[in-house]
Amino acid sequence: MFVLVNLKAYPADPVSVAEAAATVDGTAGVDVAVAPQAADIARVAQTGAETWAQHVSPVSHGSHTGSTLAESVAANGAVGTLINHSERRLTLADIDDSIAAADRAGLETVVCANTPEQIAAVAALGPDAVAVEPPELIGTGTPVSQADPEIVEDAVTAAEAVDPAVDVYCGAGISTGEDLVAAEELGADGVLLASGVAKADDPQTALEDLVGQY
Numbered sequence: 001m002f003v004l005v006n007l008k009a010y011p012a013d014p015v016s017v018a019e020a021a022a023t024v025d026g027t028a029g030v031d032v033a034v035a036p037q038a039a040d041i042a043r044v045a046q047t048g049a050e051t052w053a054q055h056v057s058p059v060s061h062g063s064h065t066g067s068t069l070a071e072s073v074a075a076n077g078a079v080g081t082l083i084n085h086s087e088r089r090l091t092l093a094d095i096d097d098s099i100a101a102a103d104r105a106g107l108e109t110v111v112c113a114n115t116p117e118q119i120a121a122v123a124a125l126g127p128d129a130v131a132v133e134p135p136e137l138i139g140t141g142t143p144v145s146q147a148d149p150e151i152v153e154d155a156v157t158a159a160e161a162v163d164p165a166v167d168v169y170c171g172a173g174i175s176t177g178e179d180l181v182a183a184e185e186l187g188a189d190g191v192l193l194a195s196g197v198a199k200a201d202d203p204q205t206a207l208e209d210l211v212g213q214y
């Protein structure tokens with residue numbers, strides 16, 4: 001089971017969370033990675049935690065002020081990237097170009113989508129994985145696996161029909177080991193989570209509990 005902890009723009013200390021993630025990584029068959037702000041990628045990667053970008057721009061080297069270059073995040077230690085997170089939406093053409101940019105840089109790709117229909121569309125673009133997240137549940141603490149289990153099952157079916165090689169993750173409101181088990185039982189290969197760890201009083205304990213309860 002893969003767990004990607006997205007730190008978004010929360011004020012949690014990215015290095016402390018990464019150190020905690022590195023400590024629990026691999027426990028009970030759970031692989032834990034951290035996606036910090038782009039500016040924090042290098043120091044997060046230096047902790048030894050598996051480090052991801054939250055976004056890469058659909059561009060290569062050139063005149064693209066303000067971009068997040070896939071080659072740059074890879075050079076600073078990221079091994080993968082989210083694309084089209086619900087809070088960083090892209091056009092379908094830009095999703096395609098961001099996947100191409102990530103592929104050029106050797107980054108793994110997880111493309112997010114809101115619905116099973118969108119999951120089918122982005123799975124056709126050849127990412128390593130897709131992630132379904134109902135926006136209305138993000139940050140609520142109500143796990144998608146409880147509030148809308150059908151969307152996870154339908155996303156798994158939709159991705160499988162397009163490309164069985166594409167892994168399927170789910171996210172929104174996930175914070176406990178029980179949520180991980182529920183996601184897995186719905187067919188997910190992993191989860192995205194954020195507030196359950198980044199906004200916890202003690203992110204290390206939150207991660208230890210998450211993995212310990214799985």
Ligand SMILES: O=C[C@H](O)COP(=O)(O)O
Pocket residue numbers: 006085133137138139140141171172173174192193194195196
């Ligand atoms: O990338 C993570 C997701 O948007 C889930 O966020 P959440 O765990 O705060 O609901």
